[in-house]
Amino acid sequence: MRPLLIALLLSPILLAQPLHRLPLGHGENIWKPAPVTSWQWQLSGTVDQTVDVQMYDIDLFENDASVVASLHAQGRKVICYMSAGSLETYRPDANEFPPSVVGKALPGWPDEYYLDIRQLNILGPIMGARLDMCKSKGFDGVEPDNVDAYENVSGFPLTPQDQLTYNQFLAQLAHARGLSVALKNDPEQAGDLAPYFDWTLNEQCFQYKECDKLTPFLQAGKAVFNVEYKLTTDQFCPQANQLNFNSMRKKLELGTWREPCR
Numbered sequence: 001m002r003p004l005l006i007a008l009l010l011s012p013i014l015l016a017q018p019l020h021r022l023p024l025g026h027g028e029n030i031w032k033p034a035p036v037t038s039w040q041w042q043l044s045g046t047v048d049q050t051v052d053v054q055m056y057d058i059d060l061f062e063n064d065a066s067v068v069a070s071l072h073a074q075g076r077k078v079i080c081y082m083s084a085g086s087l088e089t090y091r092p093d094a095n096e097f098p099p100s101v102v103g104k105a106l107p108g109w110p111d112e113y114y115l116d117i118r119q120l121n122i123l124g125p126i127m128g129a130r131l132d133m134c135k136s137k138g139f140d141g142v143e144p145d146n147v148d149a150y151e152n153v154s155g156f157p158l159t160p161q162d163q164l165t166y167n168q169f170l171a172q173l174a175h176a177r178g179l180s181v182a183l184k185n186d187p188e189q190a191g192d193l194a195p196y197f198d199w200t201l202n203e204q205c206f207q208y209k210e211c212d213k214l215t216p217f218l219q220a221g222k223a224v225f226n227v228e229y230k231l232t233t234d235q236f237c238p239q240a241n242q243l244n245f246n247s248m249r250k251k252l253e254l255g256t257w258r259e260p261c262r
Helices: 003-014 065-073 120-136 160-176 187-193 211-219 233-243
Strands: 039-042 055-059 077-083 086-088 102-106 109-115 141-145 180-184 199-203 223-228 246-249
Touching: 039 223, 039 246, 065 077, 077 086, 077 120, 120 141, 120 160, 141 160, 160 180, 160 187, 187 211, 199 211, 211 223, 211 233, 223 233, 233 246
Parallel strands: 039 055, 055 077, 077 141, 141 180, 180 199, 199 223, 223 246
Antiparallel strands: 086 109, 102 109
16 A cells, blocks of 8 residues: 555544654664564463563453553563454443444354454544553553454455555554554565564464465564464474574463473
8 A cells, every 4th residue: 555545544543642652653762572582472361470581462451551560670571462353342442343344253253253444434543542552551562463354254345455454554553652563464465564564473374384474574684473373392393493483382272371482
């Protein structure tokens, strides 16, 4: 999508924000993980703060500012997880999504529904408010999930260009708030999106044999984080370490347990 068009789409939302909170673009004040960064990804249960890693990725809604501050006091960087491409009916802002943007349920997740990512005028303010919450709680960055709806049965006729437009839009919303932002999955579009995102977080690229699609991030000197659920560490860690991925094995519920490759 042309930068001018993105700017036009962003302007009504960004202008509603205080100017001192708008360090546009990839400013020097935005933290970016180094290519080799140890990390923990915990989205369920009370966050175990004892894991000796440089970065924590935890749920935006279920953790308050005190958790972020405590992790910061231990020298950690902290990422907020939020879904940017689906309605989760159990979230406190679920009633902000009108029926017109709600599509089909995600397979295996009956309380979660794809969103019509083409409707930026509706989704933009909602996602902006979530990113404001992420910033206000003190997080350093954001992991926006479910940003590959065009490849799934969403209930909407989404195109690859629709997804590129939305993902670039999210990246600029995050950067406007001084937040680092990850491309979550969507490896097919990694080449087009690597310039907009600071790092990428992938699930199961070794299992599905698509890790080579993340090369644009490596070539740009950006960190690649990866989790496998079904493979054992001896099945993917040697290759992950060779590629300089920050890989680990997790259980699907994404609790405390982890088995890192390095």
